[in-house]
Amino acid sequence: MKPTLIIGGGIVGMFSAYFLQKEGIEVTVVDRTDLLDNCSTGNAGMIVPSHIIPLAAPGMVTKGITWMFSSKSPFYIHPRLDFKLLQWCMLFFRSANENQVQKAIPFLKNLSLLSKALYLTFKTDHPGAALALQEKGLMMAYQTESMEKEEVEFAHLARKYGLEAEILTPQDIRNVEPNLELKARGAVLFPGDAHLDPGALYGFLKKYLEEIGVKFLPNTQVLGFEKSRSKVGAVITNQGKIETEKVLLCGGSWSGELAQMLGFGLPMMGGKGYSFIQKNQPEINQATILTEQKVAVSPYGDTVRFGGTLEIAGTNQKVDMRRVQGIFESINRYYPGFEAKFPEENQIWKGLRPCSPDGLPYIGFAPGYSNVLVGSGHSMMGISLAPATGKLLAELHQQKNPTMEIGGFEVGRFS
Ligand SMILES: Cc1cc2nc3c(=O)[nH]c(=O)nc-3n(C[C@H](O)[C@H](O)[C@H](O)COP(=O)(O)OP(=O)(O)OC[C@H]3O[C@@H](n4cnc5c(N)ncnc54)[C@H](O)[C@@H]3O)c2cc1C
Structure with a gap:
């Protein structure tokens, strides 16, 4: 079985990895940076x-x-x-x-x-x-x-x-x-x-996930996708091609660019x-x-x-x-x-x-894809909302009914 690939190791990607591993899924997180330069480490850490x-x-x-x-x-x-x-x-x-x-x-x-x-x-x-x-x-x-x-x-x-x-x-x-x-x-x-210390949370999650077998690929930028009909089969990065079973798009402010590569609109x-x-x-x-x-x-x-x-x-x-x-x-x-x-x-x-332009996150399947999920657009509340987002994405990944109604977060609402 190929791993599930999470694009973006910010707090949303981290909590998604956390809940996916609880489901027994093999996870790889790719990030274009060394994982020290995202929005998730030095914010105000408020849970609101x-x-x-x-x-x-x-x-x-x-x-x-x-x-x-x-x-x-x-x-x-x-x-x-x-x-x-x-x-x-x-x-x-x-x-x-x-x-x-x-x-x-x-x-x-x-x-x-x-x-x-x-x-x-x-x-x-x-x-x-x-x-x-x-x-x-x-x-x-x-x-x-x-x-x-x-x-x-x-x-x-x-x-x-x-x-x-x-x-x-x-x-x-x-x-x-x-x-x-x-x-x-x-x-x-x-x-x-x-409120909490977001740097401490991020540091703990990264160490814990590594210990339980989540693979991290830092300095790996996603440049494109290999796709056929409604499925992505591989992700093209500056370090080569990575084959995958399912993809989670958690690219923060860059998620719109990633969506564009997949052919759908995600205003961000x-x-x-x-x-x-x-x-x-x-x-x-x-x-x-x-x-x-x-x-x-x-x-x-x-x-x-x-x-x-x-x-x-x-x-x-x-x-x-x-x-x-x-x-x-x-x-x-x-x-x-x-x-x-x-x-x-x-x-x-x-x-x-x-x-996102309406202030609501995007959580759910990408329009037109059966193996691409999106968790992004949390604006001022990414720390606050990351655990629930990760849990919901893990449930959707496993084709389980989500814990709560998620219609308001539809990924294709502006497409
Ligand atoms: C000053 C400030 C204060 C804040 N205070 C709070 C607060 O008190 N409470 C709260 O809940 N929220 C707060 N926030 C908001 C919160 O920080 C964000 O909503 C949250 O960090 C977003 O997390 P993310 O994982 O979506 O994005 P990010 O943390 O930005 O992570 C996205 C990751 O995707 C990677 N990526 C992007 N494109 C690619 C690509 N092509 N290939 C590979 N990797 C890619 C990036 O390198 C990045 O690491 C604050 C933000 C700021 C700026």
Whole structure:
């Protein structure tokens, strides 16, 4: 029997390998890099069942247009003449309506809750994995009246869908964050959310999978496919041909290019973001999003990671220091007493979030293929949603009924 080939060793590829090996499947993971340069290692590591609204939501269109004129803004589309970008923007605007959002919510919520449950099982099954997983919830802190209105409305919506949401006063915030001032007029706390160290998770998974026999082929770029009718028989790489039984396409922001090689459309744009680590002094205790600036704060005891900005950038990975400056300036705007130190360029982590135009991932069979599965397009929630995605892909691979309804994630929805 030939192995199943996973293209892309990011967190989605890793969790797919994890669940496939549980089914007794022989797996090979190919990646164009040395597996140190993807979106899955230096992100904010938040596990967010609270995030039930996709990126393509009505408010984002107006905000996106306003933010486009600021080099330090949290969301940015660099205007350029690029057919794929124009097509993606058109689909984004078309998806950003109330009707679509209402349809998306149950799918995102169920996928998120399944993932969170799988993380907890994962933690129990691997007590030796030092993931720094903290189940302290996520706090959305706001300074302005308009953001307060938005967040409080969202808290009510989340409650309507059965999620816990607490509205906090400045005094409540002081209780949650006792060591330093968090300058905010209020916050919403989602106790069901969690955060972990994504680098530790990734490192553990890679080592564990290698130990149980998953084969990794780094520095191996997929350049094409050998196919007949509805099946791929082999994958052509810069290191030669690899024969395969089934293929999982988990190429992150590059998944659109891989789909093009297979002859179907998978609209995708990289949403570039940055993060950097600081000494946690005075100690920030609570994982938080500074909502006006969309900056994520992930504390890990002695250190804390700040991450943010989303620039629709295709697959351009250049670091834009003005955007890093934007994240940095947010720190003291919210935590005036925090001892922030501007990071050296080599301390800045960057990643391309694989963004589908409607903010929902692609999970399922590739259109027209009986042995190609796709797991991609998780945008800002790839860490959060990877375990559930891996589990669902393993079930589909084994022709089992998927644990949850996956119609909203149909791979061919834009073809
Ligand atoms: C600043 C920032 C903060 C974030 N915070 C969070 C958070 O708090 N919570 C959360 O859930 N998510 C967060 N995310 C999003 C999350 O990081 C991504 O959604 C996730 O990492 C995507 O994983 P992936 O496996 O799909 O893609 P990737 O990690 O990019 O992996 C794709 C892999 O495919 C490989 N590949 C591509 N093309 C080929 C080819 N032709 N041949 C071989 N290999 C190929 C690439 O080399 C790459 O290794 C954040 C992202 C950023 C940038």
